Amino acid sequence: MKLYLDENKNAAARKVVLNDMMLTTELSTTAGSKMLEGYKSLFEAEAVTRLKAAGFEIAGKSNVGELSLGLLGETSYFGAVTDDKGNLALAANEIVKTTDAVGAVGLDANGSFLRGAALSDQVAIKPTYGTVSRFGTVSVACSGETVCVSAKSVADAQSLLCAIAGHDDKDGTSLSDSECQRLCADAPRESIKKIAVAKSLALSADEATRAKIHAVVDALKAKGIEVEPIDDSVLIAAKTAWNALMCAELCNNVSKYDGVKYGYRTKNYTNIDELYTNSRTEAFGELLKTAILFGSEALSTENYMPVYDKSLRVRRVICERFAEIFKDYGAVLMPVCSKTAYTEKDVADNKYISFDEASYIAPAYISGLPAVVVGGVLLVGAAFSENALLELAKIAEEG
Amino acid sequence: MAKYETVIGLEVHIELATNSKIFCSCSAKFGGEQNDHVCPACCGMPGMLPVVNKRVVDLGMTAGMMLNCDINRVTTFDKKSYYYPDLPAAYQTTQWFAPVAVNGKVRIETSKGEKFIRIKQIHMEEDAGKLVHDDWTDTTLVDFNRTSVPLIEIVSQPDLNSAEEVVAYLEQLRSLLRFAKVSECRMEQGSMRCDVNLSVRPEGSDKLGVRTEMKNMNSISAIERAIAYETARHIDAIENGTEELVQETRRWDDIKGMSFAMRNKETAGDYRYFPDPNVMPVCIDDEWFERIKKSLPELPSVKKDRYIDELGLSEYDADILTQSRALCDCFEEAYAVSGLVKESANWIISNCMNVLNRKQLTADMLNIDGKALGKLILLVADGKVGHANAKKILEAMFDEDIDPEAYANENGYIVSNDTGKIEGVIRAVVAADPKSVADYKGGKEKALMALFGKCMKELKGNCDPQVLRELLIKIINE
Incomplete structure (x- = not known):
């Protein structure tokens, strides 16, 4: 599903695709939901403004799973996207693959943006939390969601990131300009000489995925970078905790879509309670409803301490574990997902497959640390280490 | 008949006197055309993020200090979820885990003397919008002007025992907060509202009775009447078993002079509080703390x-x-x-x-x-x-x-000391009114006042009355 502004407005301009979580004033922003079908924002995302200022042209919007949930976008009200082999694909990567667009920029919270890049052999960067403004994005899980970039090459991904990173007064979680500038290509950096491989996460992926890990490890070793397996038993806890935090925050963030002010409103109501219930029942898809129920339960009085509060504590433990790892290693290498291709049947067989696949992306999302997808694998680094990670990515890219 | 003691705790909502709303730059002023003071943020549109208005924290701290509270140096904002059409985001940003001020006390004076009312906490939060019902078309529209206007909620301990104490407490709060320019505290404009939590127990008992809450009381006299009614209702229920008291929220109907149980649906529910990830904890350093302390009146x-x-x-x-x-x-x-x-x-x-x-x-x-x-x-x-x-x-x-x-x-309001000019005026007045002159000479003191007034008028008041009086008497007697 591809929504184009104007195919050939300026052939020379560098075009960029936005995922449909990014608000624009020219095009509608649906977040893949019937609830927001045709919704036009009064203002645009800060990242969009910055892209335009840097000379990029907005090619159009790409389809996302409803509220960007799901494995790759298959939960969109507007339908799933498949690649030329019939496998599920993320619309943003498909558009970049088949057009002259340089890359894509989009909000991600559950990893579909990273998975899409990995499965289509593109590069993606999830920058350090707080370095790119989330102003003007459809909120999913505010404590971890990040505006990410993807492109066919490391260099293109880096140029997109540099265009959008920076302090924004309109986002209370935005970091200072001096911190954000550490992401840019010409910022001084310290090269990474030693990386870790998350052992059990790597072993849990299928053979084809492990082959990709080996290929990247071999390329890095060939350049003299040391690679060692590490115990990742703490990092594994990120999955459940992030799913809980994400669903809880999502439940709260989507509660504003109630049929009263804008968006879909049921025709079938006689009072305000029916208006709420029926509008949401008719407009939300199954996975989103599941996430809302999970999230609502996680925040209930009975479950707050054992689920939500504990998940916040897990977040701290994971951050501490990463800090410990980064004393010895410059990055942690792990899979992006457990397979190298998914079919619609995979999703039909396991409705919660995206929650299961969160094992790999959750450590980076729950901690807010930067991550780079290259060669089908994920490199997670310390805060503001994007530059150093991208140096590794260039080695992996060259093979 | 056994004697009973009424136990009352108050939750007082006060709109803060800021120019702009708590998380956006919309005007926070009272009034204006409906939906004039709104933006995508306070209308609950997707994509907007809250940025804390520091002035709100200033006033929250000021209120805390005025009511002898401890200030939490790290204070956080939390989300409270519920559905109501006047709440566009379907959550209210408030303070649940670390309110700005705790453990205060307020001194009141009543006919029984001095008493201290303990303050449990003061927290900052955003107000909701206003539903406007049109009976003619039977539709309800919503006005978001008040949405996200900053409030503080002052929660007292159940230390109040009579309507008189409640009134003294509210007046004391109003006086202190107006003095510190925290709020205008106008009940009639809704910038001061009060929830009354009330229970009744036999005098001397240390066990609290069943508590009911009356929400959004907005006049002192209504509060007095509501407390009297509710106290009598509780005692009647206990003494005569007229009804079974249940913990509930009630609505006070000031016209009927009665309180009514609200539909369970309006009150029940789990608010699913959690820390707002979009609002960083507010850290009050020594410099900030001292600046507010120095500004106290x-x-x-x-x-x-x-x-x-x-x-x-x-x-x-x-x-x-x-x-x-x-x-x-x-x-x-x-x-x-x-x-x-x-x-x-x-x-x-x-x-x-x-x-x-x-x-x-x-x-x-x-x-x-x-x-x-x-x-x-x-x-x-x-x-x-x-x-x-x-x-x-x-x-x-x-x-x-x-x-x-x-x-x-x-404007010619300066007193003239030009006696020549004054004498000129007096002579003209005296010449024009021989009757008054004759009356005065005949012993009528009042006649002098009439002449004096005419002179003062001619002089536009710019004359020392003593000088005028002396000159007038002198000229008449010439």
């Missing part, structure tokens, strides 16, 4: 004592002045300029209050320049401007910033 009770003991004002005058920060500020400025205590107090208590009353303004709305008032008082004391003209100058001071002396010069 002298307490009204301290001021009153000082006015009586140091300045020698009567208790009556001191009472009136210390009702309002605006009166105190004006008085202190006028006194500083004129050096005349009694005159400064009198000008405010009589003349300024007269103008305020005529303009239907409250004492808080006195906005004349106290220094200018001081200059005016000096002009009168020095005999340069007559009383009647001084009042005209005061009147003008309410409308514009003027220098009293310059204004007096421009």
Whole structure:
């Protein structure tokens, strides 16, 4: 599903695709939901403004799973996207693959943006939390969601990131300009000489995925970078905790879509309670409803301490574990997902497959640390280490 | 009949006197056309993020300090979820885990003497919008002007035992917070609202009875009536078993003079509080803390004592002045300029209050320049401007910033000491009214006053009354 502004407005301009979580004033922003079908924002995302200022042209919007949930976008009200082999694909990567667009920029919270890049052999960067403004994005899980970039090459991904990173007064979680500038290509950096491989996460992926890990490890070793397996038993806890935090925050963030002010409103109501219930029942898809129920339960009085509060504590433990790892290693290498291709049947067989696949992306999302997808694998680094990670990515890219 | 004790705790909502809303730059002023003060943020549109208005934290801290609270140096905002059409985001940002101020106390005075009411906490939060129901078309529309206007909620311990104490407590809160310019605390405009939690127990019992809550009370007299009604209802239920008391939220109908249980649906529910990830914890450093501490005004009770003991004002005058920060500020400025205590107090208590009353303004709305008032008082004391003209100058001071002396010069209000001119006027008046002259000479004192008035009028009041009187008598007797 591809929504184009104007195919050939300026052939020379560098075009960029936005995922449909990014608000624009020219095009509608649906977040893949019937609830927001045709919704036009009064203002645009800060990242969009910055892209335009840097000379990029907005090619159009790409389809996302409803509220960007799901494995790759298959939960969109507007339908799933498949690649030329019939496998599920993320619309943003498909558009970049088949057009002259340089890359894509989009909000991600559950990893579909990273998975899409990995499965289509593109590069993606999830920058350090707080370095790119989330102003003007459809909120999913505010404590971890990040505006990410993807492109066919490391260099293109880096140029997109540099265009959008920076302090924004309109986002209370935005970091200072001096911190954000550490992401840019010409910022001084310290090269990474030693990386870790998350052992059990790597072993849990299928053979084809492990082959990709080996290929990247071999390329890095060939350049003299040391690679060692590490115990990742703490990092594994990120999955459940992030799913809980994400669903809880999502439940709260989507509660504003109630049929009263804008968006879909049921025709079938006689009072305000029916208006709420029926509008949401008719407009939300199954996975989103599941996430809302999970999230609502996680925040209930009975479950707050054992689920939500504990998940916040897990977040701290994971951050501490990463800090410990980064004393010895410059990055942690792990899979992006457990397979190298998914079919619609995979999703039909396991409705919660995206929650299961969160094992790999959750450590980076729950901690807010930067991550780079290259060669089908994920490199997670310390805060503001994007530059150093991208140096590794260039080695992996060259093979 | 056994004796009963009423136990009351109050939750008082106060709208803060900020220019803009708590998380966006929309105006927070009362009034305006419906939905004039709104933006995508306070309408709950996707994509907007909250950015804390620091002024709200300033005022939250000020309120905390005025009510003798401990200030939480790290204070956080949390989300409270519920569905209601006046709440566009379907959650309210409030403070659940670390409110700005805790453990305070407020001194009240009633017919039973002095008492301290403990404050459990003060938290900052955003207000909701307003539903406007049109009975004619049977539709409800929503006005988001009030959405996200900053509030503080002051939660007391259940230390209050009578309507009299509740009223004294509310008036004390209002006085302290108005003095510190935290809020105008206008119940009639909804900038001060009150939830009353009430239970009844046999006197001497240490076990609390079943508690009911009456929400959104917005007038002192309604609160008094509601407490009387609810207390009687509880006692009746306990004594006579007329009904079974349940913990519930009730609505006070001031016209019917009764409270009604609200539908369970309106009150039940789990608010699913959690820390708002979009609002970073607010860290109050020493510099910020000290800045607010230094900005606190002298307490009204301290001021009153000082006015009586140091300045020698009567208790009556001191009472009136210390009702309002605006009166105190004006008085202190006028006194500083004129050096005349009694005159400064009198000008405010009589003349300024007269103008305020005529303009239907409250004492808080006195906005004349106290220094200018001081200059005016000096002009009168020095005999340069007559009383009647001084009042005209005061009147003008309410409308514009003027220098009293310059204004007096421009308008011919300066007292003339030109005896030649005065004598000329007197002779003309006397010549034109031989009857009054004859009456006065015949022993009618009143006739002199008539002549005096005519002369003063001709002179436009710009004459020392003593001088005029002496010259008038001299000329009549020539």
